[in-house]
Amino acid sequence: MSKTVLYEDEIPGGTHWSMLMRKGTTLRLVDNQGGANVGMLFYNPLNYLERYNAPDTLKCQHTFKLTRGHCLYSDMGRIFCSIVEDTLGWHDTVGGNTTKKIVKIKWGERNYQEYRNDWYLNGYDSFLVELAKYGMNERDMAANLNLFSKVSADDDGNLLFDQTNSKNGAAITLRFEMDTQVILHTCPHPMNPAKDYPKVPIVYQISEAESLAENDYCRNLCDENQRGFKNTELYNIGCGC
Amino acid sequence: MLSGNKRMIKESKLKSDNALVRANVLAGDYYIKVVKQGQIFRILDLEGNQAADTLFYNADNPSERYSAIDTIREQGNLYLTAGSKLFSNEGNEMLEIVADTCGRHDTIGGACATESNTVRYALEKKCMHACRDSWMLAVAENEEYGLTKRDITHNINFFMNVPVTNEGGLTFEDGISAPGKYVELKAAMDTIVLISNCPQLNNPCNGYNPTPIEILIWEK
Numbered sequence: 001m002s003k004t005v006l007y008e009d010e011i012p013g014g015t016h017w018s019m020l021m022r023k024g025t026t027l028r029l030v031d032n033q034g035g036a037n038v039g040m041l042f043y044n045p046l047n048y049l050e051r052y053n054a055p056d057t058l059k060c061q062h063t064f065k066l067t068r069g070h071c072l073y074s075d076m077g078r079i080f081c082s083i084v085e086d087t088l089g090w091h092d093t094v095g096g097n098t099t100k101k102i103v104k105i106k107w108g109e110r111n112y113q114e115y116r117n118d119w120y121l122n123g124y125d126s127f128l129v130e131l132a133k134y135g136m137n138e139r140d141m142a143a144n145l146n147l148f149s150k151v152s153a154d155d156d157g158n159l160l161f162d163q164t165n166s167k168n169g170a171a172i173t174l175r176f177e178m179d180t181q182v183i184l185h186t187c188p189h190p191m192n193p194a195k196d197y198p199k200v201p202i203v204y205q206i207s208e209a210e211s212l213a214e215n216d217y218c219r220n221l222c223d224e225n226q227r228g229f230k231n232t233e234l235y236n237i238g239c240g241c
Numbered sequence: 242m243l244s245g246n247k248r249m250i251k252e253s254k255l256k257s258d259n260a261l262v263r264a265n266v267l268a269g270d271y272y273i274k275v276v277k278q279g280q281i282f283r284i285l286d287l288e289g290n291q292a293a294d295t296l297f298y299n300a301d302n303p304s305e306r307y308s309a310i311d312t313i314r315e316q317g318n319l320y321l322t323a324g325s326k327l328f329s330n331e332g333n334e335m336l337e338i339v340a341d342t343c344g345r346h347d348t349i350g351g352a353c354a355t356e357s358n359t360v361r362y363a364l365e366k367k368c369m370h371a372c373r374d375s376w377m378l379a380v381a382e383n384e385e386y387g388l389t390k391r392d393i394t395h396n397i398n399f400f401m402n403v404p405v406t407n408e409g410g411l412t413f414e415d416g417i418s419a420p421g422k423y424v425e426l427k428a429a430m431d432t433i434v435l436i437s438n439c440p441q442l443n444n445p446c447n448g449y450n451p452t453p454i455e456i457l458i459w460e461k
Contacts, residue, residue, distance in 0.1 A: 049390050049391060053351065053357075054351075054395065055349060055350055055351020055352075055395055056351060056354075056357045056360070058349060058350070058351075058411055059350050059351065059357075059361070059403075059411065059413065060357065060360045060361055062410065062411055062412060063409060063410065063411055064349075064405045064406070064409045064410065064411045065409030073357075073360070075354060075356070075357070075373075076354075076356045077354070077356030077357050077358075077359050077360045078356075090409060094309075094310055094313060094314075094319075094349065095310065095314055096308070096310030096311055096314055097310075099332055101332055102332075137304070138304055138330060138331075139304045139391045139392055140391055141330065142394065142395065143309060143310045143394075143395045144310075152407060152409065153318075153319050153405045153406075153407065154407055155406075155407065156318070157318045157319035157320040157405070158317060158318050159313065159314070159317050159318060159319065190314060191314060224360050224361055227359060227360045227363070227364055228360045230364060231356070231359060231360065231364070
Protein backbone atom coordinates (compact mmCIF):
# COMPACT_ATOMS: atom_id res chain seq x y z
CA MET A 1 0.00 0.00 0.00
CA SER A 2 2.75 2.45 0.86
CA LYS A 3 6.52 2.31 0.92
CA THR A 4 9.05 3.29 3.57
CA VAL A 5 8.08 6.14 5.86
CA LEU A 6 9.96 9.24 4.68
CA TYR A 7 8.96 11.40 7.63
CA GLU A 8 7.08 10.93 10.88
CA ASP A 9 6.04 13.42 13.52
CA GLU A 10 3.37 14.08 16.10
CA ILE A 11 0.90 16.96 16.23
CA PRO A 12 -0.27 17.65 19.80
CA GLY A 13 -4.01 17.66 20.54
CA GLY A 14 -5.84 20.97 20.26
CA THR A 15 -3.38 22.54 17.79
CA HIS A 16 -3.09 23.13 14.03
CA TRP A 17 -0.72 22.70 11.13
CA SER A 18 -0.60 22.73 7.32
CA MET A 19 1.50 21.07 4.67
CA LEU A 20 1.80 20.65 0.93
CA MET A 21 1.30 17.04 -0.11
CA ARG A 22 2.66 16.08 -3.51
CA LYS A 23 0.85 13.81 -5.96
CA GLY A 24 1.98 10.23 -5.40
CA THR A 25 2.58 10.52 -1.67
CA THR A 26 0.57 9.16 1.23
CA LEU A 27 -0.32 10.72 4.56
CA ARG A 28 -1.02 8.20 7.30
CA LEU A 29 -2.63 9.49 10.49
CA VAL A 30 -2.54 7.39 13.66
CA ASP A 31 -4.55 7.92 16.85
CA ASN A 32 -2.38 6.15 19.43
CA GLN A 33 -4.43 7.34 22.38
CA GLY A 34 -8.01 6.93 21.07
CA GLY A 35 -10.70 9.59 20.80
CA ALA A 36 -8.88 11.81 18.28
CA ASN A 37 -10.41 14.29 15.86
CA VAL A 38 -8.61 15.80 12.88
CA GLY A 39 -10.33 18.70 11.13
CA MET A 40 -9.07 18.91 7.57
CA LEU A 41 -9.45 20.99 4.41
CA PHE A 42 -7.78 20.71 0.99
CA TYR A 43 -6.88 23.38 -1.59
CA ASN A 44 -5.19 23.31 -4.97
CA PRO A 45 -1.86 25.10 -4.35
CA LEU A 46 -1.92 26.54 -7.89
CA ASN A 47 -5.45 27.92 -7.49
CA TYR A 48 -6.86 28.20 -3.99
CA LEU A 49 -10.34 28.67 -5.46
CA GLU A 50 -10.33 24.92 -6.05
CA ARG A 51 -11.08 23.33 -2.71
CA TYR A 52 -12.43 20.29 -0.91
CA ASN A 53 -16.14 19.94 -1.54
CA ALA A 54 -18.00 17.83 1.01
CA PRO A 55 -21.36 17.77 -0.85
CA ASP A 56 -19.74 16.59 -4.09
CA THR A 57 -17.69 14.01 -2.18
CA LEU A 58 -20.84 12.59 -0.58
CA LYS A 59 -23.19 12.67 -3.56
CA CYS A 60 -20.64 11.42 -6.11
CA GLN A 61 -20.21 8.27 -4.01
CA HIS A 62 -23.76 8.03 -2.61
CA THR A 63 -22.45 8.03 0.92
CA PHE A 64 -22.82 9.97 4.14
CA LYS A 65 -19.84 8.36 5.86
CA LEU A 66 -16.26 8.26 4.56
CA THR A 67 -14.05 5.18 4.72
CA ARG A 68 -11.63 3.06 2.64
CA GLY A 69 -12.32 3.32 -1.07
CA HIS A 70 -13.80 6.80 -0.92
CA CYS A 71 -12.20 9.68 -2.76
CA LEU A 72 -12.16 13.22 -1.44
CA TYR A 73 -13.26 15.52 -4.26
CA SER A 74 -12.61 19.13 -5.12
CA ASP A 75 -15.36 21.40 -6.43
CA MET A 76 -13.79 20.98 -9.88
CA GLY A 77 -14.62 17.29 -10.29
CA ARG A 78 -11.14 16.13 -9.34
CA ILE A 79 -9.78 13.96 -6.55
CA PHE A 80 -7.39 15.48 -4.04
CA CYS A 81 -6.83 12.15 -2.33
CA SER A 82 -8.21 8.65 -1.86
CA ILE A 83 -8.70 6.79 1.41
CA VAL A 84 -6.52 3.72 0.81
CA GLU A 85 -6.45 2.43 4.38
CA ASP A 86 -8.93 2.84 7.21
CA THR A 87 -9.29 0.87 10.42
CA LEU A 88 -12.33 2.87 11.61
CA GLY A 89 -15.07 2.58 8.98
CA TRP A 90 -16.56 6.02 9.46
CA HIS A 91 -15.22 9.57 9.22
CA ASP A 92 -17.41 12.65 9.42
CA THR A 93 -17.71 15.59 7.06
CA VAL A 94 -20.88 17.34 8.27
CA GLY A 95 -20.18 18.15 11.93
CA GLY A 96 -18.15 21.30 11.25
CA ASN A 97 -15.94 23.01 13.78
CA THR A 98 -15.76 24.19 17.32
CA THR A 99 -15.70 27.96 17.66
CA LYS A 100 -14.51 30.10 20.54
CA LYS A 101 -18.12 30.25 21.73
CA ILE A 102 -18.69 26.48 21.53
CA VAL A 103 -15.46 25.71 23.40
CA LYS A 104 -16.34 28.22 26.11
CA ILE A 105 -19.82 26.75 26.60
CA LYS A 106 -18.66 23.12 26.55
CA TRP A 107 -15.30 23.22 28.28
CA GLY A 108 -14.66 26.72 29.55
CA GLU A 109 -11.97 29.20 28.62
CA ARG A 110 -8.20 28.86 28.86
CA ASN A 111 -6.19 31.79 27.58
CA TYR A 112 -2.58 31.68 26.53
CA GLN A 113 -1.44 34.18 29.19
CA GLU A 114 -2.38 31.85 32.01
CA TYR A 115 -2.10 28.41 30.48
CA ARG A 116 0.62 28.82 27.81
CA ASN A 117 0.37 25.95 25.35
CA ASP A 118 -2.21 24.16 27.46
CA TRP A 119 -4.74 26.79 26.34
CA TYR A 120 -7.98 25.80 24.61
CA LEU A 121 -7.94 26.42 20.87
CA ASN A 122 -10.97 25.96 18.63
CA GLY A 123 -11.21 24.46 15.16
CA TYR A 124 -12.54 27.57 13.41
CA ASP A 125 -9.76 29.88 14.59
CA SER A 126 -7.20 27.13 13.93
CA PHE A 127 -8.28 26.97 10.29
CA LEU A 128 -8.20 30.78 10.08
CA VAL A 129 -4.58 30.85 11.27
CA GLU A 130 -3.44 28.21 8.77
CA LEU A 131 -5.48 29.68 5.88
CA ALA A 132 -4.03 33.14 6.52
CA LYS A 133 -0.54 31.71 5.87
CA TYR A 134 -1.63 31.29 2.25
CA GLY A 135 -3.57 34.55 1.94
CA MET A 136 -6.95 32.94 2.57
CA ASN A 137 -9.63 33.78 5.13
CA GLU A 138 -13.09 32.73 6.30
CA ARG A 139 -14.48 33.26 2.79
CA ASP A 140 -12.33 30.34 1.69
CA MET A 141 -13.39 27.98 4.44
CA ALA A 142 -15.51 25.04 3.28
CA ALA A 143 -17.35 22.28 5.12
CA ASN A 144 -14.46 20.31 6.60
CA LEU A 145 -13.57 16.72 7.28
CA ASN A 146 -13.51 15.46 10.84
CA LEU A 147 -11.31 12.39 10.52
CA PHE A 148 -11.63 9.79 13.31
CA SER A 149 -15.10 11.12 14.24
CA LYS A 150 -18.47 9.52 13.54
CA VAL A 151 -21.77 11.38 13.25
CA SER A 152 -24.69 9.24 12.10
CA ALA A 153 -28.31 10.14 11.44
CA ASP A 154 -31.46 8.20 12.33
CA ASP A 155 -34.47 7.83 10.01
CA ASP A 156 -35.79 11.21 11.08
CA GLY A 157 -32.43 12.88 10.47
CA ASN A 158 -31.49 13.29 14.13
CA LEU A 159 -27.71 13.41 14.52
CA LEU A 160 -25.76 11.15 16.85
CA PHE A 161 -22.08 11.49 17.81
CA ASP A 162 -20.31 8.20 18.54
CA GLN A 163 -17.79 8.68 21.34
CA THR A 164 -16.29 5.24 20.82
CA ASN A 165 -15.45 5.55 17.11
CA SER A 166 -11.70 5.99 17.38
CA LYS A 167 -9.88 3.45 19.52
CA ASN A 168 -6.19 3.53 20.32
CA GLY A 169 -4.15 2.51 17.29
CA ALA A 170 -6.81 3.62 14.78
CA ALA A 171 -5.32 4.77 11.48
CA ILE A 172 -6.31 6.22 8.13
CA THR A 173 -4.12 6.66 5.04
CA LEU A 174 -4.75 9.27 2.36
CA ARG A 175 -3.09 8.84 -1.05
CA PHE A 176 -2.75 12.12 -2.90
CA GLU A 177 -3.80 12.04 -6.55
CA MET A 178 -2.78 15.67 -7.21
CA ASP A 179 -0.66 18.28 -5.43
CA THR A 180 -2.70 19.42 -2.43
CA GLN A 181 -2.41 22.08 0.23
CA VAL A 182 -3.54 20.36 3.42
CA ILE A 183 -4.90 22.46 6.29
CA LEU A 184 -5.55 20.62 9.56
CA HIS A 185 -6.27 20.95 13.24
CA THR A 186 -6.50 18.50 16.12
CA CYS A 187 -9.20 20.36 18.05
CA PRO A 188 -12.11 18.30 19.38
CA HIS A 189 -15.23 17.57 17.34
CA PRO A 190 -17.92 20.14 18.21
CA MET A 191 -20.41 17.38 19.11
CA ASN A 192 -18.03 15.56 21.44
CA PRO A 193 -19.85 15.37 24.81
CA ALA A 194 -16.63 14.77 26.81
CA LYS A 195 -16.57 16.47 30.21
CA ASP A 196 -13.08 17.87 29.76
CA TYR A 197 -11.63 19.42 26.59
CA PRO A 198 -10.22 16.38 24.72
CA LYS A 199 -6.57 16.91 23.76
CA VAL A 200 -5.61 13.94 21.64
CA PRO A 201 -2.35 13.99 19.64
CA ILE A 202 -1.99 12.54 16.16
CA VAL A 203 1.05 10.84 14.66
CA TYR A 204 1.49 11.50 10.96
CA GLN A 205 3.66 9.60 8.53
CA ILE A 206 4.53 10.59 4.97
CA SER A 207 5.47 7.94 2.43
CA GLU A 208 5.78 7.51 -1.29
CA ALA A 209 2.66 5.81 -2.68
CA GLU A 210 2.72 2.58 -4.68
CA SER A 211 2.01 3.23 -8.35
CA LEU A 212 -1.67 3.13 -9.20
CA ALA A 213 -2.79 -0.39 -10.21
CA GLU A 214 -5.46 -1.11 -12.81
CA ASN A 215 -7.55 -2.81 -10.13
CA ASP A 216 -7.09 0.00 -7.62
CA TYR A 217 -9.83 -0.28 -5.00
CA CYS A 218 -10.60 3.45 -4.74
CA ARG A 219 -10.67 4.03 -8.50
CA ASN A 220 -12.97 1.06 -9.03
CA LEU A 221 -15.29 1.62 -6.09
CA CYS A 222 -17.90 3.14 -8.43
CA ASP A 223 -18.19 4.51 -11.98
CA GLU A 224 -18.10 8.02 -10.55
CA ASN A 225 -14.63 7.45 -9.09
CA GLN A 226 -13.35 6.13 -12.43
CA ARG A 227 -14.47 9.41 -13.99
CA GLY A 228 -13.03 11.41 -11.09
CA PHE A 229 -9.67 9.69 -11.62
CA LYS A 230 -9.90 10.42 -15.35
CA ASN A 231 -10.49 14.14 -14.64
CA THR A 232 -7.55 14.18 -12.23
CA GLU A 233 -5.32 12.37 -14.72
CA LEU A 234 -6.23 14.96 -17.39
CA TYR A 235 -5.35 17.73 -14.94
CA ASN A 236 -2.01 16.15 -14.05
CA ILE A 237 -0.98 15.85 -17.70
CA GLY A 238 -1.91 19.48 -18.21
CA CYS A 239 -5.27 19.16 -19.95
CA GLY A 240 -7.61 19.95 -17.08
CA CYS A 241 -9.47 23.22 -16.83
CA MET B 242 -36.32 17.71 18.00
CA LEU B 243 -37.40 18.06 14.39
CA SER B 244 -38.83 15.07 12.64
CA GLY B 245 -37.73 14.41 9.07
CA ASN B 246 -40.04 11.53 8.26
CA LYS B 247 -43.10 13.02 9.84
CA ARG B 248 -42.57 16.22 7.86
CA MET B 249 -43.90 19.21 9.69
CA ILE B 250 -46.35 21.07 7.47
CA LYS B 251 -47.02 24.66 8.42
CA GLU B 252 -49.11 26.90 6.22
CA SER B 253 -48.68 30.65 5.85
CA LYS B 254 -51.33 33.27 6.47
CA LEU B 255 -49.75 35.73 4.04
CA LYS B 256 -51.71 36.64 0.90
CA SER B 257 -49.97 36.80 -2.47
CA ASP B 258 -51.89 39.97 -3.34
CA ASN B 259 -50.18 41.87 -0.50
CA ALA B 260 -46.66 40.92 -1.55
CA LEU B 261 -44.14 43.70 -2.11
CA VAL B 262 -42.28 41.71 -4.76
CA ARG B 263 -43.44 38.93 -7.06
CA ALA B 264 -40.88 37.53 -9.48
CA ASN B 265 -40.86 34.44 -11.62
CA VAL B 266 -37.51 32.71 -12.02
CA LEU B 267 -37.18 30.34 -14.94
CA ALA B 268 -35.24 27.09 -14.61
CA GLY B 269 -31.59 27.76 -15.44
CA ASP B 270 -31.78 31.39 -14.27
CA TYR B 271 -30.63 33.00 -11.04
CA TYR B 272 -32.27 35.42 -8.60
CA ILE B 273 -30.34 37.79 -6.34
CA LYS B 274 -31.82 40.35 -3.97
CA VAL B 275 -31.36 41.80 -0.50
CA VAL B 276 -34.16 40.82 1.86
CA LYS B 277 -34.34 43.24 4.78
CA GLN B 278 -34.39 42.20 8.43
CA GLY B 279 -37.95 41.30 9.37
CA GLN B 280 -39.14 40.78 5.81
CA ILE B 281 -40.58 37.42 4.86
CA PHE B 282 -39.92 35.80 1.52
CA ARG B 283 -41.46 32.76 -0.07
CA ILE B 284 -40.10 30.38 -2.67
CA LEU B 285 -43.04 28.87 -4.52
CA ASP B 286 -42.66 25.65 -6.50
CA LEU B 287 -45.06 26.51 -9.32
CA GLU B 288 -45.17 23.20 -11.17
CA GLY B 289 -43.76 20.83 -8.56
CA ASN B 290 -40.60 18.76 -8.06
CA GLN B 291 -38.29 21.71 -8.65
CA ALA B 292 -35.02 22.29 -6.76
CA ALA B 293 -34.12 25.84 -5.68
CA ASP B 294 -30.41 25.95 -4.83
CA THR B 295 -30.02 28.81 -2.38
CA LEU B 296 -27.20 30.72 -0.65
CA PHE B 297 -27.46 33.53 1.92
CA TYR B 298 -25.00 36.28 2.89
CA ASN B 299 -25.04 39.05 5.47
CA ALA B 300 -25.72 42.09 3.27
CA ASP B 301 -23.48 44.30 5.44
CA ASN B 302 -20.59 41.82 5.51
CA PRO B 303 -20.87 39.04 2.91
CA SER B 304 -17.97 37.08 4.42
CA GLU B 305 -20.59 36.08 6.96
CA ARG B 306 -22.76 33.54 5.14
CA TYR B 307 -25.14 30.63 5.52
CA SER B 308 -23.38 27.61 6.97
CA ALA B 309 -24.97 24.21 6.34
CA ILE B 310 -22.74 22.44 8.86
CA ASP B 311 -23.41 24.92 11.67
CA THR B 312 -27.14 24.87 10.94
CA ILE B 313 -27.58 21.11 11.06
CA ARG B 314 -25.34 20.69 14.09
CA GLU B 315 -27.12 23.42 16.06
CA GLN B 316 -30.54 21.90 15.39
CA GLY B 317 -29.23 18.34 15.79
CA ASN B 318 -30.95 17.28 12.60
CA LEU B 319 -30.03 16.93 8.93
CA TYR B 320 -33.25 18.18 7.37
CA LEU B 321 -34.68 21.68 7.21
CA THR B 322 -38.35 22.46 7.79
CA ALA B 323 -40.64 24.94 9.60
CA GLY B 324 -38.91 26.02 12.81
CA SER B 325 -35.39 25.50 11.45
CA LYS B 326 -33.13 28.43 12.21
CA LEU B 327 -30.47 28.99 9.57
CA PHE B 328 -27.09 29.88 11.07
CA SER B 329 -24.09 31.68 9.62
CA ASN B 330 -20.44 30.63 9.70
CA GLU B 331 -20.08 33.10 12.58
CA GLY B 332 -22.76 31.36 14.63
CA ASN B 333 -25.49 33.99 14.17
CA GLU B 334 -29.08 33.31 13.18
CA MET B 335 -29.65 34.61 9.64
CA LEU B 336 -33.16 33.40 8.88
CA GLU B 337 -35.88 31.14 10.19
CA ILE B 338 -38.19 28.93 8.18
CA VAL B 339 -41.62 30.20 9.27
CA ALA B 340 -43.86 28.25 6.90
CA ASP B 341 -43.35 25.11 4.85
CA THR B 342 -45.91 23.05 2.93
CA CYS B 343 -43.27 20.66 1.55
CA GLY B 344 -41.97 19.47 4.92
CA ARG B 345 -38.37 18.64 4.23
CA HIS B 346 -35.49 20.36 2.47
CA ASP B 347 -31.93 19.23 1.86
CA THR B 348 -28.72 20.99 2.82
CA ILE B 349 -26.26 18.11 2.44
CA GLY B 350 -26.28 17.50 -1.32
CA GLY B 351 -24.86 20.80 -2.53
CA ALA B 352 -25.37 22.24 -5.98
CA CYS B 353 -24.68 20.84 -9.41
CA ALA B 354 -21.64 22.13 -11.30
CA THR B 355 -20.46 21.27 -14.78
CA GLU B 356 -17.38 19.60 -13.28
CA SER B 357 -19.26 17.47 -10.76
CA ASN B 358 -21.69 16.55 -13.54
CA THR B 359 -18.77 14.91 -15.38
CA VAL B 360 -18.12 12.74 -12.33
CA ARG B 361 -21.74 11.96 -11.58
CA TYR B 362 -23.06 11.29 -15.10
CA ALA B 363 -20.51 11.28 -17.94
CA LEU B 364 -17.39 13.16 -19.02
CA GLU B 365 -19.24 14.12 -22.22
CA LYS B 366 -21.83 16.06 -20.22
CA LYS B 367 -19.35 18.73 -19.14
CA CYS B 368 -21.01 21.55 -21.09
CA MET B 369 -24.56 21.01 -19.82
CA HIS B 370 -25.94 23.93 -17.80
CA ALA B 371 -25.56 23.69 -14.03
CA CYS B 372 -26.43 25.69 -10.90
CA ARG B 373 -22.90 26.85 -10.30
CA ASP B 374 -22.74 28.45 -13.75
CA SER B 375 -25.87 30.44 -12.86
CA TRP B 376 -24.15 31.59 -9.66
CA MET B 377 -20.96 32.48 -11.58
CA LEU B 378 -23.03 34.68 -13.90
CA ALA B 379 -24.86 36.15 -10.88
CA VAL B 380 -21.63 37.24 -9.16
CA ALA B 381 -20.20 38.55 -12.46
CA GLU B 382 -23.29 40.57 -13.32
CA ASN B 383 -23.83 41.95 -9.80
CA GLU B 384 -20.43 43.18 -8.71
CA GLU B 385 -21.99 45.56 -6.18
CA TYR B 386 -22.47 42.63 -3.81
CA GLY B 387 -18.73 41.94 -3.73
CA LEU B 388 -19.20 38.20 -4.26
CA THR B 389 -16.85 35.94 -6.25
CA LYS B 390 -16.35 32.19 -6.67
CA ARG B 391 -14.68 32.24 -3.21
CA ASP B 392 -18.09 32.92 -1.73
CA ILE B 393 -19.97 30.14 -3.48
CA THR B 394 -20.36 27.66 -0.66
CA HIS B 395 -22.44 24.81 0.64
CA ASN B 396 -26.09 25.67 -0.12
CA ILE B 397 -29.66 24.68 0.69
CA ASN B 398 -31.67 22.72 -1.86
CA PHE B 399 -35.22 23.79 -1.19
CA PHE B 400 -37.77 21.15 -2.24
CA MET B 401 -35.07 18.49 -2.66
CA ASN B 402 -35.16 15.09 -1.00
CA VAL B 403 -31.79 13.53 -0.04
CA PRO B 404 -32.40 10.89 2.62
CA VAL B 405 -29.49 9.57 4.69
CA THR B 406 -29.63 6.09 6.19
CA ASN B 407 -28.51 5.04 9.63
CA GLU B 408 -25.75 2.96 8.00
CA GLY B 409 -24.33 6.03 6.27
CA GLY B 410 -25.89 5.74 2.80
CA LEU B 411 -27.14 8.76 0.86
CA THR B 412 -29.45 8.90 -2.16
CA PHE B 413 -31.08 11.52 -4.34
CA GLU B 414 -34.71 10.59 -4.42
CA ASP B 415 -37.72 11.73 -6.33
CA GLY B 416 -38.86 15.06 -5.01
CA ILE B 417 -41.55 15.26 -2.32
CA SER B 418 -42.70 18.63 -3.56
CA ALA B 419 -45.74 19.26 -5.77
CA PRO B 420 -47.31 22.17 -7.69
CA GLY B 421 -48.05 25.06 -5.31
CA LYS B 422 -45.83 23.88 -2.45
CA TYR B 423 -43.79 26.60 -0.83
CA VAL B 424 -41.31 27.47 1.87
CA GLU B 425 -41.24 30.82 3.67
CA LEU B 426 -38.36 32.42 5.53
CA LYS B 427 -38.11 35.42 7.82
CA ALA B 428 -34.83 37.33 7.74
CA ALA B 429 -33.14 37.99 11.09
CA MET B 430 -30.62 40.29 9.39
CA ASP B 431 -30.38 42.11 6.06
CA THR B 432 -29.62 39.15 3.83
CA ILE B 433 -28.48 38.70 0.24
CA VAL B 434 -30.54 35.86 -1.20
CA LEU B 435 -28.88 34.10 -4.15
CA ILE B 436 -30.91 31.38 -5.83
CA SER B 437 -30.17 29.17 -8.81
CA ASN B 438 -33.34 27.63 -10.16
CA CYS B 439 -31.79 24.24 -10.92
CA PRO B 440 -31.37 23.30 -14.60
CA GLN B 441 -30.30 19.68 -13.91
CA LEU B 442 -31.55 17.17 -16.50
CA ASN B 443 -29.71 14.09 -15.26
CA ASN B 444 -31.28 13.22 -11.94
CA PRO B 445 -34.66 13.17 -10.20
CA CYS B 446 -33.99 16.26 -8.04
CA ASN B 447 -36.40 18.16 -10.27
CA GLY B 448 -38.17 15.23 -11.89
CA TYR B 449 -35.92 15.47 -15.01
CA ASN B 450 -38.06 18.47 -15.95
CA PRO B 451 -36.81 21.82 -14.64
CA THR B 452 -39.68 24.31 -14.16
CA PRO B 453 -40.12 27.93 -12.95
CA ILE B 454 -40.35 29.07 -9.34
CA GLU B 455 -41.85 32.27 -7.98
CA ILE B 456 -40.30 34.53 -5.34
CA LEU B 457 -42.63 36.62 -3.14
CA ILE B 458 -41.48 39.14 -0.53
CA TRP B 459 -43.63 40.77 2.18
CA GLU B 460 -42.85 43.81 4.27
CA LYS B 461 -42.31 43.11 7.97
